[in-house]
Amino acid sequence: MIISAPGVESNIKVDSPTEFVDLFPTLTDLSNIETPQSLxxxxxxxxxxxxxxxxxxxxISQYRRGKHRMGYALRNxxxxxVEWHxxxxxxxxxxxxxxxxxRELYDYKKDPLESINVVESEDYQDTAKKLKKQLKDFLTEKSPKN
Incomplete structure (x- = not known):
């Protein structure tokens, strides 16, 4: 994502995870407009x-696959x-x-092209469990309370 704005230094690279949903609050902040709290x-x-x-x-990203399947990905x-539901x-x-x-898990440090799904690898079980919890917590927060 590239953002250029008055008063912001140019040619700065940031490695923070971002999403398209971050654009609106960023633009309102840059414009000194109050940002709605529910975003x-x-x-x-x-x-x-x-x-x-x-x-x-x-x-977080969401991908549709076929008529009845939805994929949700968490990227850090x-x-x-990724989980396919x-x-x-x-x-x-x-x-x-x-x-x-x-489920899928890719390690960008060792595999930047996502060629090896390591979700079942013994070496990645703790990582897969942690990321699954983060994704589940995120999705559960979005669902209506029973």
């Missing part, structure tokens, strides 16, 4: 100004963890492990 995104201005190294620990500095699962529905039909 999912976070302003990137503190990162752009060098006040913070990051505004979030990971980014080093890893991308069946039964027309969406983040506004209750999260159920039984809907997961496949």
């Amino acid at each position: 999912d995104g976070k302003s990137l201005v503190p990162v752009m100004n060098g006040d913070k190294e990051r505004v979030k620990d990971f980014a 500095d080093r890893y991308r963890y 069946k039964n027309d699962y969406r983040s506004y529905k209750p999260y159920k492990n039984r809907n997961i039909v496949a």
Whole structure:
């Protein structure tokens, strides 16, 4: 993502995870317009100004595959963890492990081209478990309370 704005130093590279939902709060912040509190995104201005190294620990993306499957990916500095859910699962529905039909985990430090899915590797079980919890917590927060 490239952002250019008046008063922001140019040619600064930042490695903070970002999402498109961060654009609106960033633009309102740069424009000195009050940002609604209910937004999912976070302003990137503190990162752009060098006040913070990051505004979030990971980014989430969603991919549709076929008619009834949805993939949710969590991406941090080093890893991308993906779950593929069946039964027309969406983040506004209750999260159920039984809907997961496949999982993926990629280590960008060792495999920047995502050629080796290490989710079943013994060496990555703790990482997979941690990232699964983060993704599940994120998706559960989005679903209605029962």
